[in-house]
Amino acid sequence: MKQWLVFLVATLALLLVGCEVETAWSAHEEEFNRIRELLPQQYSTNLSLPESSREDVFVVYSIDGVMVEDNRLLYTNPDVDTTIELTLSITHANQVRQYTIDIIEVSEANRDLNVVFDIIFDTIDAKIPSRVTANLAVPQVYSVDADIDYLIDCTDIVRNRIVYTFPDQNETCSLTAIVTYDGVTRMQVFTVTMSGISSLPQIPTVYITTENNDDIWSKDIYTKATMSVDYHGMYDGDAITNAGIQIRLRGNSTMFMPKRPYKIKFDEKTAFFADYKEYDWTLLSNHADQSLVRNASAFWMADQLGMAFVPNYTFVDVYINDEYQGNYLVSDHVEVTNDRVDIEEHSANIDTGYLIEYDYKIFDYPEGTYNSFLVDNIPFSLKSPDWDEDVYSNAQKTYIDNYMTNLLDTLQNQEDYSDLIDEASFIDWFIVNEIFKNVDVGYSSVYYYKDAGEKLKMGPVWDFDLSSGVPGYLHERGPTGWYTPNWNKNRFFHYLMQYPEFQSALKERWNEVKDTAIDGVLDQIFVFADHMTYSRHKNFLLYSVIGNEDEWWTAPEILAIDTYDGQLWFLYDYLETRIAWLDTEINNFD
Template identity: 30%
Template sequence: MGRVCRLAKGGLFLVLLSICACGDSVSEAPTGTEVAATESTTSITPVDFPNSSFFNSSSSLWAPQSSSSSQAQQGFSSPQIQPTSSSLWNSQTSSSSVKNIPLPNNGIPYVRITAADSIDTGYVACSIEIAGNGQYESIAPASAKIRQRGNSTRLWYDKKPYRIKLDNKTSILGLPANKDWVLLANYRDQSKFMNAIAFDMARYMGSFPFVNANRFVEVEINGDYMGMYQLTEQIERATSRVDIDTSGLLLCLDMDDGPELSPDAGNNFYSKVYGMPVAVKYPKNISAERLEAIAADFATLEQAIVSADYDNVQKLIDMESFIDFILLQEITRNVELEAPRSMYLYRDNTGKYHMGPVWDFDGGFGYGWDEDTKEYFTSQSWILGTGNPSKSPYNCTAESKNDWGMCNGTNMRFNSYDGRAVPGFFANMFANETFLAVYKARWESLKTGILDDAFTKLDAYVLQTAIALENDATRWPPIRRYDVEIQSLKAWLTERIDKYSRVLAQY
C-alpha cells in the first residue's frame, strides 16, 4: 500500500521539509515516449518577470510577511496580492519589448507566448519560446497558432487551457517532435496533480502503448503571467502517440463531441447497441458511407459485450487494456464514464480495438461538483456498482439481469451509484465468470505497487515545482492550499484502494 505523506502546513520551506521527510529522493518520473533530455540541472532562484515588480526578490512571495489568522489556518505563508497591483496581470507591454526580456528560471521550464490577437476558441497566430531551464533543451521563438480548448474548464474558469499548433514539427521538453500540443490549466484541481497521477497509474499498468506525458511549466502570454500548466501531447494518430496505420480508427466516446452537442458534424454517431455518442477522431473528413461502416464495425464489438461472450470479446478488443481502463476509472472514481466523456479507444491494423489513451480526470477523485467550494474527495461510492450483490455488476446473477439477459438498467445503462448510470458497455462483461476472475486477478497484481509508484512520482513533482506552485497560488488564489490538498489526495486514494480490494473479495 502507498504511504500517506503528511505535508506540513505553512511556508514553502516547511513544504519542502515535509516532502523530504516523507519519501526517498527521486528523479523526475519518466513520462510518455521521450527523446533524450539534457542532464544538467539549474538551481532554483526567483527571477524577475516582464514589466513587473511582483516577483522581485524583495517581493512578499520571496520574503513572506505575517498573514491573517484565517490564512494561517489554511497554510498560507504569504499575503494575497490583488491582480490590480501588478502589471504582470494587466500588462501594457508591447509584444516587441516582451521578446527581449530573458525568460525566468524557477526550477521548471518557462513558456512565453506572444499572440497577435486575443485568444479565444478560434486559432490565432502566435510565437512560442521555451526556456528548458537546465532540464530540457530550450526552444527558440517559433511560429504557431493557439486557441482555447476544453469544455467546462474553458467556459467556467478564468485560467484557460490551450491548444497549440506549431508550424513545424518540434521536439518539446524531451518529447518526440510533433506540431500539436496542449496546455492543461488544472484550475479546478487544487492539488494541481490529479491528471498527472492518473496518467502515471495508467503508465504503471503497462497495457496502454501511449500515455500522455507530465511536463509542468510556467506560462506567460503577451507579458501576463498565467501560472503553472501541464504541457502534454494532443491525443491523435501519430507514430509517437496513437500509432495506427491508415486502416485504423481512433474513436472517442464523448457526449460533448457526439451528435447531441455537435449535431451538424459529419464524424459522429450514436452507437447502435448502447446508444453512446461516438466521435471519429481518425480518419478525418469521412463520407457518410464510411461513417456507417465504422458504426457497424463498432456495433459488432458492442453486441459481443452485450452477450458477455468472453471468447468473442477478447477476439475483438485487447482484454488487458479493457480491464485496466475500467480499473483506472474506478480507482479514480471518474464519473465522466457515465456520460461518457473523453473515453478514447482505437482499432489497429489487425482489426482489434484497444482502450485508451486515458484522458480527463477533472471530474474524478470524488469531485463534489460545487463550483463555489471546488471540493474533491467527497465520496467513495463505486462507479460500476453500489457493493450490493443484487445490483452490482461484480456479481451479475440471473436474478439481477433484465429481460434482455443483461446486467444493466434501462436504455442499455447500468444503474449504479447515486441514482446515476454507466453504459453497459463497461459493465455487462461482469456477467461472465471468466472475465470476473481475470479482472480480480489483474487487480491483485496491481494493488500493492500502483500507489507506491504514483506517490513517489507525486512527491518528485511537488519538489520540482515548489516555486511555481507558490507563484500559481498567488496568481490564482486557491480555496485550499496545494499541500493540504495533496495530503487529502493521498489519504483518499489509500482508503479507496483498500476498500476496493475488500469489495472485489466479496465476489
C-alpha cells in the same frame, strides 16, 4: 626623589611578575579548553587521550592519583555505566595547574545501544538536504526498529512532512530527532536551512507572444504567435526560441474557468517536452483541481501500467504577452500518429485504423458538427479516419458503427467477447479511471482505437481534473462504491463486470500491479507537488481559489480546505481509501 624611584622600580617588578603568571595561566586555560573539546562525553573502547599541542606545555593524565600510562584510557567493560574523573595536570613556565573532566565509561549493554543510535542519527543526518526548497518528509530509518519523533522550531511538521514556509531569506532551523530504541530515548539536534523564496528552483517557463498582442478568444479560430522556452536547467530538451505557433482555446466547461486551457499548433514539428516531434500539443490548466496534480498522477499510473500510449505530463509556468497565466501541464493532443495512437491511417480500406471517442458532447452542437454515430443511443465521434480526407468513405463509419454495435450486443447477451476486444487494455484503462473515480467515464474523453485486422483497444486515459472527489455536482463523488461499471455511466463495463472471466482477469492484473503502479501513486502525488513548489505558490497568488472558489465544480469538501497542503492530503486520503475499498471488492471476486 630617590624614594620615589625605588617605589617605581618595585611597582614595575610586581607588574612584570603578574604578567608572567597571567600569561602562564592563559596558556593552561587554552590547552585545557582544547583538550576538553576533543574528549568525548563517553567511551566504549580503548581511548587515546589528546597529546599536548605545544612544546612548552606538558599534560599528564591521572585517575585517583594514578597516572594514565601512554595517554591511553583502557576500556574495562563495566557492568554499568561508570563516571570516571579524569585529572589533567598542565605545566607551563614552571607553573602547574590541575583540572578535572568527567567522562563516562559505557557498559557493554549500552555500548551496543550506542552503535544502534549512531546508525540511526547518522542515517537521519545523511537524509537531511543542504537546503529545504519544498515540503520535506522527515527522515525515516528502516534498518532499525525504532520510534522516531521530530520537533522543529521554525515551522510545523504535518503528518511527517516539514512544511515549507516561503521565507524571504534563508532561515536556519533546528530539527530535533527524538529516538526511542529498546526502551531508551535519546535526542539529537540537526540544522536545517530553509531556502528563501527567491532561491527556489523554477520549473520550465513557456513564453507566448501573440501577433499584435491579440487576445486568444476562440476555440475554433487560431491566433498566430511565437513561443520561447526557458528550461531553467530542469529539462534537457531542444531549444525553442521564437518558434512559430498558432494557439486557441480548448476544452468544454474548463474553457470558461478563470484559468483557460490552450491548444498549440507549431508551424514545424517540435519536441515539446517529449522525445518525439509533433505539430499539436495542449496546455492543460487544471484550474478545478486545486492540487494541480490529478492529471499528472493518473497519467503516471497509466505509464507504470505500460499502456501503449500515455499522454505527456510536464509542469510549466506560462506567460502570454508578458503576463503570467499560471501553472500548466504540457500534454499531447489525442490523435493518430506514429508516436501517439499508432494505428493505420490515410487508407481507403474498410478494415483500417480507427480512433473513436465515447462523447456526449456532440449533443451540445448542431447535427453534422462532428462525424458521429450512435450505438443504442450512446454517442461516438469518429476521430480517425478523418472525414476531410480524400480516402474517407461513409463505409468506414458504417464499419466501426457495426463493430461497436456488435460488441455491445455481445456483452449484453453475455456471449464470448474474446475476438472483439483486447481485454488487457480494457482492464488497465478501467483500473486508472476507477481508482480516480473519473466523472467522465460515461460522458466524454473515453477513447477506443482499433488497428487494421486487430481487436478493439482502450486508451489513452484522459481528463482527470474533475475526478477523485472534486466535482461538487456529483452525488456519488465519495471514495467508496463502484462508478465506471454503473449502467448509467459506461454500459460496456457494466456488462463486462458481469463476466466471471473478466472479473478474474481484473483481479489477477490488480494484484500484479497493486504494490507498484497502484500504491505508488500515493507517494507520486507529493513528488509532483514538491517539484513545482515555487510555481504552485505563484499560481495560487494569481488565482486565490483555495478555500474561496465556490463554483458548480467545487465540492463542499474541497471548499472547506484552505491550504494547498490540505488539498494534497485530501487527494492522498481519497485515493488511499479508494484503493483499499477496491482492493477488498476485487479480491472478493470468485
